[in-house]
Amino acid sequence: MWSLSHIANEIHTWLSNTFNPTWTQIIEMVLAGVAVIGLFAALGLVLVLMERRVAAWIQIRLGPNRVGPFGLLQSMADTLKLIVKEGLTPDGADKVMFNVAPFIAMIVAMLLMAPIAFAKDFQLWDLNIGVLFVTAISSIMVISILMAGWSSNNKYSLMGAMRSGAQIVSYELSAGLSIMTIVVLTGSLQVSDIIHSQANGWWIFKGHVPVWIAFITFIIAVTAETNRAPFDLAEAESELTAGFHTEYSGMKFALFFLAEYINVFIVCAIGATLFLGGWMPLHFGSGNAFNHAMDYIPSSIWFFGKTFLLIFLIMWFRWTFPRLRIDQLLNLEWKYLLPISMVNLLVTTAMAILGWHF
Amino acid sequence: MMNGSTILFYLLAALTVSCGVLSISTRHIFRAAIYLLFSLIGVAGLYFWLAYEFIAAVQIVVYVGGIVVLIIFSIFLTQQAGEKLPRQRLDRKIWATLATFCGFALTLLQVWQHEFPPVIPQAPVTVRGIGEKMMSTEAGGYALPFEIISMLLLAAMVGCIVIALRSKPETK
Amino acid sequence: MFIVKYIKDVWGAIASLATGMKRTLYYFTHHKEIITQEYPDNRDSLVMAERFKGEVVMPHDEKNEHRCTGCTACELACPNGTIKVITKFDISPEGKKKKAIDKLVYHLELCTMCNLCVEACPSDAIKMAQTFEHSVYDRKQLTKILNHPGSKIMEGVE
Known part of the structure; x- marks a missing residue:
């Protein structure tokens, strides 16, 4: 058995046999931190390459294919370039805020990793408000963008930050409401409970129409919350140069860039957990041959497979749709997504009480 | 320790x-x-x-x-x-400091005088527990305050809408 | 009714978004038909589109003869002073003076490839070539003289 939880348990047993409890705790915290940072780096490299490849294939191009076999080392080369670049701080900038902002973005992304279940029994912190925790922490994300935009002392940055603020604050509502749909069906905010409730079928199958609507609103809302096209008004390179990170260069820019991709990964992981059963294999009903066959695929592969499917969906959006105007963006949220998701939440509640789901 | x-x-x-x-x-x-x-x-x-x-x-x-x-x-x-x-005036600074210290002293006094009962280790507070308390109409339930606060929020929202409503252009 | 229109709006939006996504998914899954060129690698077999315009050239035949009469129509047609025609007078065997070009100076660095000179030319002396590797180390090298040294006008072109 080479599952992730097995490895984690082995390490824990070895550490507790070798050191006293305090040191075990500290070493485990350090290990978890290192693992998260390693995951960040790996995700950054993979997702940037994936984005460029998906973009290329959708636009009938080849994409990066020069550095390494099939261009696999392209993002490595990009990272190297960003590391050796000078990290400029503009003269008129608020220097403290300017330099702190990218780290806030990274810290928020790191905190969001805590309640995500990567595999069966493999989770950093299974706290009882898991989903609410994610909603709460992701609302700090906007602060780093606002800080970056204001402290750059650049009108494009400021405009990008303001747009982004308006956008994130509004779309949080419908993202939260569509998360609530699943919470209503499960009766728990805890991530492990939500996953276990999908042992006899994922919510997207069990919850039929209301959950489909919630899924669509969730995907739209999180695309907006992560500032990705077609909702990338905060960056809007054709209007605002690069929006809130116009003045950033080198590694400080790279942190924003990385944080964007990490956030995409996290929201897709949350989406996969809520609607597609997290690490839960594809099950129909309980205890038939098909379910047993599915159980042979490791749970981490299920989780990452679903997450990357959703990431592909979001990339697919990015390279298909043109950017919205700010009034269209706010109309979409306040006149369409919010009323729809509120009515949908009511319908789901009725469905949960009357037991109309499978 | x-x-x-x-x-x-x-x-x-x-x-x-x-x-x-x-x-x-x-x-x-x-x-x-x-x-x-x-x-x-x-x-x-x-x-x-x-x-x-x-x-x-x-x-x-x-x-x-x-x-x-x-x-x-x-x-x-x-x-x-x-x-x-702009730099604050000195008299304002003094009054503000004084007011803060009065508040601080009052709080400290309360904290010192209050006898804290020893905490009995309880089961962790779950969201379910909070929700049930919030909707409970029995003794120790918070249904009434909850409803009153939601009324207040509703009033605030209506007020917001009234303020945000564009007034009709006056006919001359 | 308001609600019906609202639902129709939402449905129409979803349908139109799905149309776009279907198109891009088709491209994504059929990525063999690549429209871009792997340029430095396929330099030998590179085929430029017919409408591509790289620079103005003056074709000469094997007897080193061109078709330019030196009428300066191209110079007048050029919107940004790219072409400069320097004329001279040839003495024909009959002893008559005849206008001809000494140099047709072409500033590639100013040219926008608008094709107006080619269209203005009454005797089809110049045309657009498809070369595009124009980078040089010195700007002076971009100023070209289009007629070859010692060339003269073709017989029968007036």
Whole structure:
């Protein structure tokens, strides 16, 4: 058995046999931190390459294919370039805020990793408000963008930050409401409970129409919350140069860039957990041959497979749709997504009480 | 005796207090808002430390995601970037300090006089428990305050809509 | 009714978004038909589109003869002073003076490839070539003289 939880348990047993409890705790915290940072780096490299490849294939191009076999080392080369670049701080900038902002973005992304279940029994912190925790922490994300935009002392940055603020604050509502749909069906905010409730079928199958609507609103809302096209008004390179990170260069820019991709990964992981059963294999009903066959695929592969499917969906959006105007963006949220998701939440509640789901 | 938990408490408390002091002493208004934000995050950290995760998350959602973002927005719309606020007058500073110390003394007095009952270790507060208390109409339930507060919020929302409504152009 | 229109709006939006996504998914899954060129690698077999315009050239035949009469129509047609025609007078065998070009100076660095000179030319003396590797180390090298040294006008071109 080479599952992730097995490895984690082995390490824990070895550490507790070798050191006293305090040191075990500290070493485990350090290990978890290192693992998260390693995951960040790996995700950054993979997702940037994936984005460029998906973009290329959708636009009938080849994409990066020069550095390494099939261009696999392209993002490595990009990272190297960003590391050796000078990290400029503009003269008129608020220097403290300017330099702190990218780290806030990274810290928020790191905190969001805590309640995500990567595999069966493999989770950093299974706290009882898991989903609410994610909603709460992701609302700090906007602060780093606002800080970056204001402290750059650049009108494009400021405009990008303001747009982004308006956008994130509004779309949080419908993202939260569509998360609530699943919470209503499960009766728990805890991530492990939500996953276990999908042992006899994922919510997207069990919850039929209301959950489909919630899924669509969730995907739209999180695309907006992560500032990705077609909702990338905060960056809007054709209007605002690069929006809130116009003045950033080198590694400080790279942190924003990385944080964007990490956030995409996290929201897709949350989406996969809520609607597609997290690490839960594809099950129909309980205890038939098909379910047993599915159980042979490791749970981490299920989780990452679903997450990357959703990431592909979001990339697919990015390279298909043109950017919205700010009034269209706010109309979409306040006149369409919010009323729809509120009515949908009511319908789901009725469905949960009357037991109309499978 | 300093164990890890106590150290963590003092770190969080130091973050909260120092950011609070910085937020009133800085002359950059945007920095003041950001320090306030960190102070509020420190309070949320204390709730996490107490294992009241729900309250901590609500603290972050309401204060950080809502109120501080609102404050920052109003700064964006009214202030020029990079400008310092004018220095405060001395008499104002003195009165403010005095008022703060009075409040502090009052609180401290209360804390000292209050007899804290020893805490019985309980099952962790779950969201289900909070929800049931919130909707309970029996003794110790919060259904009435909950409803009254929701009425207040409704009134506030109606007020917002009335203010935001564009008044019809007067016919001449 | 308001609700019906609202639902129709939402449905129409979803349908139109799905149309776009179907198109891009088709491209994504049929990535063999690549429209871009792997340029430095396929330099030998590179085929430029017919409408591509790289620079103005003056074709000469094997007897080193061109078709330019020196009428300066191209110089007048050029919107940004790219072409400069320097004329001279040839003495024909009959002893008559005849206008001809000494140099047709072409500033590639100013040219926008608008094709107006080619269209203005009454005797089809110049045309657009498809070369595009124009980078040089010195700007002076971009100023070209289009007629070859010692060339003269073709018989029968007036």
